[in-house]
Amino acid sequence: MHRLRDHRGHDRWFPQSERSRAVGITMAGFHLGSVAGLVFTPSLMLSRFGLSAPFAAFGLVGFVWLFLWLFFISKDPQSQPRISRKEYQHILGGSENLIHGLLKKAQEGDTSGRTPPFGMLLSKLPTWAIIVANFMNNWVSSFLLLICLCT
Numbered sequence: 001m002h003r004l005r006d007h008r009g010h011d012r013w014f015p016q017s018e019r020s021r022a023v024g025i026t027m028a029g030f031h032l033g034s035v036a037g038l039v040f041t042p043s044l045m046l047s048r049f050g051l052s053a054p055f056a057a058f059g060l061v062g063f064v065w066l067f068l069w070l071f072f073i074s075k076d077p078q079s080q081p082r083i084s085r086k087e088y089q090h091i092l093g094g095s096e097n098l099i100h101g102l103l104k105k106a107q108e109g110d111t112s113g114r115t116p117p118f119g120m121l122l123s124k125l126p127t128w129a130i131i132v133a134n135f136m137n138n139w140v141s142s143f144l145l146l147i148c149l150c151t
Contacts, residue, residue, distance in 0.1 A: 012076045015091055 014022045037058065044053040074080035077088050121127050 013091065015093065 010019050010022050010026070037054075040057075041054045044057055045051055047053050049056065072082075077083050077091050
């Protein structure tokens with residue numbers, strides 16, 4: 001289950017106005033990776049390397065990705081030497097605008113940012129739509145597709 005804080009990299013690398021799109025693309029990438037694995041695995045298994053080919057191929061791709069990540073990616077934009085000053089200001093400006101707006105609301109006594117009660121959330125149709133959609137997505141992708149794939 002994904003927690004809100006699992007997207008700390010998005011908090012550091014994207015302005016607030018672009019974070020939801022970045023998280024969406026990231027989450028879509030997880031699913032596309034699973035689909036790509038399911039598409040390529042049969043052809044790898046039928047190669048001359050046999051059953052061990054998918055493990056070796058995906059392991060190799062994983063290690064290449066790891067080394068590229070360690071070489072090119074920094075913890076935050078401040079320590080990244082390949083980022084332009086203009087891009088850094090864009091990232092920082094979006095985040096500062098968000099923080100400034102939240103501080104201003106807090107000083108004015110605005111309580112609209114408070115967490116609503118769970119009873120109220122559970123009484124809303126959009127909440128149940130999200131719950132059902134996530135359940136169905138997890139059921140199909142995790143249980144039916146991956147566990148029942150061998151039968």
